[in-house]
Amino acid sequence: xxxxxxxxxxxxxxxxxxxxxxGCIEDLExxxxxxxxxxxxxQLAPQMGLLHRIYNKAISGEPISNGFSxxxxxxxxxxxxxxxxxxxxxxxxxxxVAALIYGIFATTAYAGRVASQTRFKxxxxxxxxxxxxxxxxxxxxxxxxxxxSISYIQYAILGYPLSIPFLALIWGISVGAIGxxxxxxxxxxxxxxxxxxxxxxxxxxxxxxxxxxxxxxxRNSLDNVWFCAKFGGPATxxxxxxxxxxxxxxxxxxxxxxxxxxxxxxxxxxxxVMNRLVEINxxxxxxxxxxxxxxxxxxx
Amino acid sequence: MSxxxxxxxxxxxAFGIIGGLLGIYLSPLFPPYTSIFGALGAICAxxxxxxxxxxxxxxxxxxxxxxxxQIAMGMGIIAAMFGLAIMKSVTxxxxxxxxxxxxxxxxxxxxxxxxxxxxxxxxxxxxxVMVRCMTEIAASGALIIIGYSAAVAGNYDFMxxxxxxxxxxxxxxxxxWVGAMAMLHPFNACLGPDEKxxxxxxxxxxTGAITMAVMGIAAIMTLGPMGVVTLVIGVILWLxxxxxxxxxxxxxxxxxxxxxxxxxxxx
Amino acid sequence: MVVFATTTxxxxxxxGLSGTLICLAVHFIPVGGAPAAMAQATxxxxxxxxxxxxxxxxxxxxxSYMYAYEPKAAMLLVMAAGAxxxxxxxxxxxxxxxxxxxxxxxVPFASAQxxxxxxxxxxxxxxxxxxxQGQGIPTICFVSGVVGAALGGAxxxxxxxxxxxxxxxxxxxxxxxxAGVFTMGVFYVNSVIPSYGVGGTIEGVHDPKFRRVxxxxxxxxxxxxxxxxxxxxxxxxxxx
Numbered sequence: 115x116x117x118x119x120x121x122x123x124x125x126x127x128x129x130x131x132x133x134x135x136x137g138c139i140e141d142l143e144x145x146x147x148x149x150x151x152x153x154x155x156x157q158l159a160p161q162m163g164l165l166h167r168i169y170n171k172a173i174s175g176e177p178i179s180n181g182f183s184x185x186x187x188x189x190x191x192x193x194x195x196x197x198x199x200x201x202x203x204x205x206x207x208x209x210x211v212a213a214l215i216y217g218i219f220a221t222t223a224y225a226g227r228v229a230s231q232t233r234f235k236x237x238x239x240x241x242x243x244x245x246x247x248x249x250x251x252x253x254x255x256x257x258x259x260x261x262x263s264i265s266y267i268q269y270a271i272l273g274y275p276l277s278i279p280f281l282a283l284i285w286g287i288s289v290g291a292i293g294x295x296x297x298x299x300x301x302x303x304x305x306x307x308x309x310x311x312x313x314x315x316x317x318x319x320x321x322x323x324x325x326x327x328x329x330x331x332x333r334n335s336l337d338n339v340w341f342c343a344k345f346g347g348p349a350t351x352x353x354x355x356x357x358x359x360x361x362x363x364x365x366x367x368x369x370x371x372x373x374x375x376x377x378x379x380x381x382x383x384x385x386x387v388m389n390r391l392v393e394i395n396x397x398x399x400x401x402x403x404x405x406x407x408x409x410x411x412x413x414x
Numbered sequence: 415m416s417x418x419x420x421x422x423x424x425x426x427x428a429f430g431i432i433g434g435l436l437g438i439y440l441s442p443l444f445p446p447y448t449s450i451f452g453a454l455g456a457i458c459a460x461x462x463x464x465x466x467x468x469x470x471x472x473x474x475x476x477x478x479x480x481x482x483x484q485i486a487m488g489m490g491i492i493a494a495m496f497g498l499a500i501m502k503s504v505t506x507x508x509x510x511x512x513x514x515x516x517x518x519x520x521x522x523x524x525x526x527x528x529x530x531x532x533x534x535x536x537x538x539x540x541x542x543v544m545v546r547c548m549t550e551i552a553a554s555g556a557l558i559i560i561g562y563s564a565a566v567a568g569n570y571d572f573m574x575x576x577x578x579x580x581x582x583x584x585x586x587x588x589x590x591w592v593g594a595m596a597m598l599h600p601f602n603a604c605l606g607p608d609e610k611x612x613x614x615x616x617x618x619x620x621t622g623a624i625t626m627a628v629m630g631i632a633a634i635m636t637l638g639p640m641g642v643v644t645l646v647i648g649v650i651l652w653l654x655x656x657x658x659x660x661x662x663x664x665x666x667x668x669x670x671x672x673x674x675x676x677x678x679x680x681x
Numbered sequence: 682m683v684v685f686a687t688t689t690x691x692x693x694x695x696x697g698l699s700g701t702l703i704c705l706a707v708h709f710i711p712v713g714g715a716p717a718a719m720a721q722a723t724x725x726x727x728x729x730x731x732x733x734x735x736x737x738x739x740x741x742x743x744x745s746y747m748y749a750y751e752p753k754a755a756m757l758l759v760m761a762a763g764a765x766x767x768x769x770x771x772x773x774x775x776x777x778x779x780x781x782x783x784x785x786x787x788v789p790f791a792s793a794q795x796x797x798x799x800x801x802x803x804x805x806x807x808x809x810x811x812x813x814q815g816q817g818i819p820t821i822c823f824v825s826g827v828v829g830a831a832l833g834g835a836x837x838x839x840x841x842x843x844x845x846x847x848x849x850x851x852x853x854x855x856x857x858x859x860a861g862v863f864t865m866g867v868f869y870v871n872s873v874i875p876s877y878g879v880g881g882t883i884e885g886v887h888d889p890k891f892r893r894v895x896x897x898x899x900x901x902x903x904x905x906x907x908x909x910x911x912x913x914x915x916x917x918x919x920x921x
Contacts, residue, residue: 151726157606165676174480174595174602175730182595186628189588193635196583211631215624219595222617222659223603229613229770230606231667238663241673274742275857277584277748283591284738288770292737294718294727296777303720303786313787315810316719332676345785360773361743361766370751370758378765382827385772389823390777390801393790396783396817402791402807479875481730488869491862496912500918520913528908529874532901537878537894573852573920581858590862 117271122366125271128360129264133285136260137354138347140180140289141297144252145305145342146335147171147220149179150294152302157227160234166326167239169246169335172223176298177290179216180257187212187258188265188279195278201270205262213255220250245402246335261285264358292353300346305338313386313400390403420611423465427550431519434557438515441561444570446633446640449516449568453629453644456561457490457622457651461612463554463597464618466610471601479605482551483598486592490530490555498560498572514570518556526552551597557619558593559586565629565638565644579636585629592628596621613662616655623652693910695843700871700906701899702836704914707733707780707875708895709829710771711822711885716814722883723792723815724822725778729876730869733833737868740767740834744841745857760835760843767834768827775818775826782817790817800824815884825885836871840864844913849919863916865911871902 117258119124147169148156156168173179191208195201228238237284265281274281306324307316328337360381368374440448447537463486471479497518501510533539563586564570567579580586600618604610626681630645664670683847710732711724718726725732743766744759751758782788791808792798793815799803800820809836818826844860852859878898 151715151728154715156718167676172602172605174483174726175731177727177735178480178484178591178595178598179745182593185588185591189585189628190631192583192585193631196635196697197435199687215628218624218656219599219603219621222599222620222656225660225663225667226600226603226613226617227606228668229663230604230609232608232666232668235668235677237669237671237677238667239673241672268742272746273748273749276745277582277587277858279584279587280858280861281742283587284742286740287731288735291727291731292770292774292777295725295732295774296781298718299720299726299778299781300785302718302726303782303788306690306719315788315813315816316721316816317810317812318716318721319812321719326505326676334850346781347783349780351779355775356773356777357739357770360769361739364765365743365747365762370747370754370759370762372758375758375761375765378769382768382772385769385776386820386827389776389818389822392779392783393817393820396787397789397803397808400787400789402789402804404807423806481690481876484730484734484869485873488866488873491866492870492909492912495859495863495916499916501919503723503918515729525905525912529870529901529905532873532905533877536897537874538897538899539877575851577855577859582855584858586858586862587865653896 119149125267126359126366128248129267130355132260132263133358134351134355136257136289137292138351139253139256141293141347142339142343143250143257144176144293144298145301145338145346146253147250148338149173149333150176150298151305152298155302155306155322155324160231160236162322164323164326165236166324167242167332167334169229169242171225171250172219173219175273175290176246176294177287180290181283181286182259183212183216183254183258184282185279186215187262191262191266194276201266205259205266208262209255209258212258213251216254217247217251221247242334249336257289261289288357289354292357293350296353297342297346298352301338301342305341315403327403419516422619423469426462426465429553430459430473430557434561438557438561438564438570441564444610445568447636449565449633449637449640450644450647451619452561453626453648456558456565457619457626459554459561460596460622461615463551463558463619464600464614466547466550466554467598468601468614469543470541470575473541479602482599483594486551486555487559487594489525489552490522491558491590493511493525493552493556494559495572496569497556498576502573511571514572515560518560519553522552522556523549535641554597558597559589562589562593562625562629565626566632568637583635587630588628588632592625596625608666610662611668613659616659616662620652620655620659623648623655627652685755689914692843692914693907694838694912696913697903697907699836699839700867702832702839703737703868703871704902705754706737706829706833706836707872708879708883708891709832709886709896710826710854711726712882714882716885718756720782720786720816722882723817723819724882725775729879729881729883730872731853733872734868736767736771737833737837738865739770741837741841741861742766744838745861748842748845749857756839756842760838760887763834763838764831765834768831771830772827775823779818783816788816790819790885791815792819792822794884798896799887809813821824821887822885825887833870837864837868840867847914848920851917863913867906870909871906874898874901874905
């Protein structure tokens with residue numbers, strides 16, 4: 115596009131920042147309703163005789179549901195922009211419509227899943243429905259607003275060839291894929307099984323035996339957000355921010371050349387090394403679960 | 415749950431195909447007033463598709479229910495584009511356009527059949543209804559895409575209006591994705607040992623109606639005031655079926671309580 | 682009707698190839714499905730389809746942008762742009778995911794499928810927690826994932842490139858939209874098929890499952906993608 119280097123770097127930085135917010139809130143939104151893979155445990159719990167008061171928001175996996183809300187947001191924004199609305203107003207209204215529809219899907223998922231568990235006597239708590247759904251809508255509004263904003267910037271300022279709903283859909287799918295691979299581990303691996311020893315690893319036999327009691331009273335889905343906001347959410351945000359920033363950074367600076375591709379390879383190598391460093395650090399600090407047989411014999 | 419009478423797959427398939435095609439063929443009659451029939455036809459196809467998803471996903475696919483909705487729409491969109499576009503290259507007769515939707519349906523069935531056959535015999539998924547359901551899902555996917563597109567564009571002329579009114583402004587992505595959600599969400603949301611067909615079908619009608627409302631918003635951009643009509647009727651249909659879905663939930667759920675502690679169980 | 686010249690045939694083969702790349706991508710990306718989200722299996726804790734699609738479509742964004750501003754860009758460069766976008770998306774995801782496994786759930790990274798990491802040579806089996814199939818993302822999985830995502834992104838870029846060559850002369854302004862949507866369709870078909878093949882989870886290139894399922898999945902993908910390629914080129918015939 116015709117922006118100079120400083121300006122395009124500024125736009126890129128803004129996009130990275132918006133993406134970080136979107137990623138973080140997306141993960142928290144999936145924890146509010148308990149969605150995606152960790153939801154399998156919430157689904158399984160009544161079968162193990164453990165009834166609970168946790169929302170069961172099974173609107174498919176996160177990539178699909180976030181793509182869904184983002185594409186509606188992008189579509190409505192497009193319609194409003196076409197009617198000569200101010201861009202910010204259009205994006206806000208678009209995100210609002212999308213979040214409402216998302217909320218409707220959330221209610222049907224909770225009601226439908228619980229009604230299909232009749233034989234385990236899981237009750238449908240209407241108060242859980244009433245206070246969790248608005249929170250889902252609110253979180254999703256922020257996510258959708260951020261994603262449609264990124265798409266608008268890419269379409270209107272940077273001049274991408276794809277339309278706003280298309281870009282919004284792709285970012286929605288990506289944010290969902292990242293959210294379910296990063297933040298959800300914190301919810302599924304730690305928060306749902308918080309009564310086990312930290313770092314014990316989760317035996318498959320524990321499946322479905324989720325924590326149902328809170329610090330005070332019974333645990334609900336909002337308690338889970340409180341916990342995951344400390345690590346899972348921000349980490350997801352960083353992942354999406356890195357994706358948005360680094361997928362465009364080399365080509366912004368070096369243009370569409372093989373040099374830019376080389377820089378991309380260097381970024382990948384750095385990330386691989388960082389992952390390796392984390393691996394070494396963790397293995398050293400925690401040690402193995404079981405001792406080596408030979409070592410045991412030698413010690414004996 | 416053999417004691418509950420279910421609507422047979424054949425009847426639902428007939429309902430989906432006839433309703434879907436009828437709606438699509440009615441849509442360009444009196445433009446733009448009849449565009450709404452496209453969306454109504456697509457709702458029929460959504461109901462059929464949701465039932466087909468239900469039958470195949472019951473077996474457990476290993477990747478969750480949503481993947482099948484995605485592949486349905488992937489096949490559906492390829493077939494729909496092909497079916498609607500191809501006639502122009504075969505003949506110059508302007509009436510050839512009427513063959514489009516049927517051709518799309520047939521193409522989708524063929525692609526679905528091929529993929530289903532491969533899934534069953536090469537990948538060896540060992541799901542007896544795989545081939546049949548894949549065919550049905552792809553076919554309903556194509557009808558959903560053409561139906562909702564026709565509701566936005568006013569007709570199903572690929573070169574003349576779809577590219578301009580549906581592809582360029584990105585509406586097709588919403589058709590693609592929201593249509594997939596409308597089709598896969600009913601079974602995914604009702605998943606569980608006590609899943610019932612009636613509740614699922616009401617939910618399918620309600621998700622189809624929401625999609626119709628979204629298409630109504632899009633149609634405001636392309637068809638003007640007619641979009642508002644689609645939007646309003648979509649919302650009304652949604653309200654009706656959403657209410658019916660909730661009635662079923664109240665009937666089926668173990669208990670619906672305002673609030674309360676966890677009931678005591680043996681475990 | 683479109684004349685089936687040699688170039689047409691080559692283009693169909695190229696679309697078949699790109700479908701194969703996407704199919705391979707699904708096998709390379711270490712995905713643990715729902716168990717991995719509970720740190721009960723090695724790999725990324727989400728579904729195969731969406732991860733391949735999520736990374737591949739980011740690749741589609743970068744490659745489409747490149748195609749729009751460097752119309753003379755070589756095919757390989759467009760593919761490389763797609764590969765870079767996709768690989769960076771997946772690498773960031775795995776890096777941040779690794780942080781959660783390491784410091785949020787506190788489990789050491791270990792693969793249950795191999796005794797020693799083929800790259801670092803480190804012991805894996807004694808780091809696997811009891812009753813699980815490994816956890817986290819060891820180096821081999823990370824590298825395998827980056828390679829896989831790059832393949833997927835390159836595949837997406839390739840279909841987009843081939844289709845743009847066809848559609849741009851016919852429908853100049855709308856070519857990107859039509860080619861993009863078609864790419865997405867092919868993408869989903871080709872990422873769902875191998876997901877059924879691997880049964881939802883795979884650890885990456887070192888997994889014994891990899892050798893077992895790759896041939897038949899690739900075979901299916903080639904056939905189906907070439908079918909899609911024929912369809913795509915016939916669509917161009919209807920655009921005259």
